[in-house]
Amino acid sequence: MRKPSETMGMAMGIKEKVSSNPHNNKLRKGLWSPEEDEKLMRYMLTSGQGCWSDIARNAGLQRCGKSCRLRWINYLRPDLKRGAFSPQEEELIVHLHNILGNRWSQIAARLPGRTDNEIKNFWNSTLKKRLKMNSATSSPNDSELSDPRDIAAGIMPSFQAQYDVLARCMDSSPPPFPSMDNMSAPNQFDPFPILNNRCDTWEGVEFFTFPSSIAQASMGDNSGYMNLEHAKVGLLGSDFSVPPLASSTTTTEGNNYRSMGCGMDGKGENSFSNNNDSCLSNTTTASFKVEDDMSGFGNNLQGANLRIGEWDLEGLMDDLPSFPFLDF
DNA sequence: AAGGTGAACAACCGCATCGTG
DNA sequence: CCACGATGCGGTTGTTCACCT
Numbered sequence: 001m002r003k004p005s006e007t008m009g010m011a012m013g014i015k016e017k018v019s020s021n022p023h024n025n026k027l028r029k030g031l032w033s034p035e036e037d038e039k040l041m042r043y044m045l046t047s048g049q050g051c052w053s054d055i056a057r058n059a060g061l062q063r064c065g066k067s068c069r070l071r072w073i074n075y076l077r078p079d080l081k082r083g084a085f086s087p088q089e090e091e092l093i094v095h096l097h098n099i100l101g102n103r104w105s106q107i108a109a110r111l112p113g114r115t116d117n118e119i120k121n122f123w124n125s126t127l128k129k130r131l132k133m134n135s136a137t138s139s140p141n142d143s144e145l146s147d148p149r150d151i152a153a154g155i156m157p158s159f160q161a162q163y164d165v166l167a168r169c170m171d172s173s174p175p176p177f178p179s180m181d182n183m184s185a186p187n188q189f190d191p192f193p194i195l196n197n198r199c200d201t202w203e204g205v206e207f208f209t210f211p212s213s214i215a216q217a218s219m220g221d222n223s224g225y226m227n228l229e230h231a232k233v234g235l236l237g238s239d240f241s242v243p244p245l246a247s248s249t250t251t252t253e254g255n256n257y258r259s260m261g262c263g264m265d266g267k268g269e270n271s272f273s274n275n276n277d278s279c280l281s282n283t284t285t286a287s288f289k290v291e292d293d294m295s296g297f298g299n300n301l302q303g304a305n306l307r308i309g310e311w312d313l314e315g316l317m318d319d320l321p322s323f324p325f326l327d328f
Numbered sequence: 329a330a331g332g333t334g335a336a337c338a339a340c341c342g343c344a345t346c347g348t349g
Numbered sequence: 350c351c352a353c354g355a356t357g358c359g360g361t362t363g364t365t366c367a368c369c370t
Contacts, residue, residue, distance in 0.1 A: 029339080030339075030364090031364080051354095053354090074339085104359065105358060117339085117359095121337055
C-alpha cells in the first residue's frame with residue numbers, strides 16, 4: 001500500500017490550483033504541501049482551535065478555513081491512527097454501518113483515530129467491492145443489495161443472523177427486548193455481537209468483554225485513551241454495550257458498583273462522552289456507588305437488579321449519536 | 329518499456345445545521 | 350423572525366501509484 005501522504009503532498013507543488021476569494025486574495029486548492037502542513041500543524045499546536053477562517057489567515061495559509069479544517073481533521077490531527085484497518089476495525093465498520101448507515105461521522109466517532117473520510121473511502125473502495133464479489137458468488141438473484149443486512153452478510157456472513165436478531169429487536173414493538181430476567185439466558189440479545197467475544201453472565205447481568213485486540217489497538221496506547229482490555233461493561237450499567245432506548249428504564253438498588261470509569265458517574269449519569277443528553281441520563285434511575293478505582297470498569301457489579309422496559313427503534317436511532325462506544 | 333486500468337486516498341463541493349447579532 | 354457566517358457532513362471528483370497486458 002502506498003503512502004499517499006508522502007506522494008500526493010509532493011505532487012502538490014507541481015499541480016496547484018488557485019481560486020480567488022471575495023477579497024481578491026488567492027486561495028490555494030488541491031493537495032497540501034509539506035510546508036502548508038507544517039504551518040497549520042504548528043499553529044494548531046500552539047494556538048489551538050478557533051475560527052477556521054482565522055486559523056487559515058493567522059497561520060499564514062492561503063487556504064480557506066474549510067480546507068484547513070478538513071486537512072487538520074483528516075490528516076494532521078495528532079491522535080490519528082494511520083495505516084490499514086485491522087480486521088477488528090473492519091468488522092466494527094461493517095457492523096456500525098449496519099446500524100447507522102452512511103453516517104460516517106458517527107461511525108468514525110466509535111473508531112478512535114479514524115476519520116469519517118477514511119472510513120467512507122474504505123467502505124466505498126474496499127468493503128463495497130468485497131460485498132459485490134461475495135454477492136456475485138453467493139446469490140445470483142440479488143442484483144441489488146440495498147438492505148444493510150445484505151451488505152453485512154455479503155462481507156461477513158456471520159452478521160446476517162446477528163443483524164436479524166438486532167432487527168427483530170428494533171423493528172418489533174411492543175417490547176422486543178427481553179426483560180432483564182430473560183437476559184440471564186446468554187446471548188438473548190446482543191446488539192454488538194462482534195464485541196462479544198465472551199459473554200459472561202454474572203448474577204443475572206450480562207457483560208460484554210471487549211476483544212482485547214480492539215481495546216489495545218484503539219485505546220491501550222499512551223494517547224490518553226483508557227485501556228479497555230478485559231474490560232467488562234454491564235449491559236445497562238452503561239450505555240456502552242447497548243444503545244439504550246428512550247423508554248428504557250434501569251434500576252439498580254443497593255449496588256456496590258465499580259463503574260466503568262468513563263461510563264457512569266456517581267449519579268448514574270453518563271459521563272463517557274460528555275453527552276449530557278445521554279440516552280441513559282434521562283431514563284436511568286440507578287443509584288450507583290462508584291469506588292475510587294476508576295481505571296478499570298465494570299468488574300464488580302453486585303446485586304444488580306436491572307430492569308429494562310420497552311425499546312423502540314426511534315429511540316435507538318435517537319440515542320445512537322450519544323452512544324459512546326469507543327467515543328473519546 | 330509503454331499504455332491501460334483499477335485501487336486507494338485526499339480534497340472539493342454542496343447542502344444542512346447551528347450560533348449569533 | 351431573519352440574515353449571515355461558521356461548522357459539520359456526506360457525496361463526489363481528482364490525483365497518484367501499482368499492477369497487468
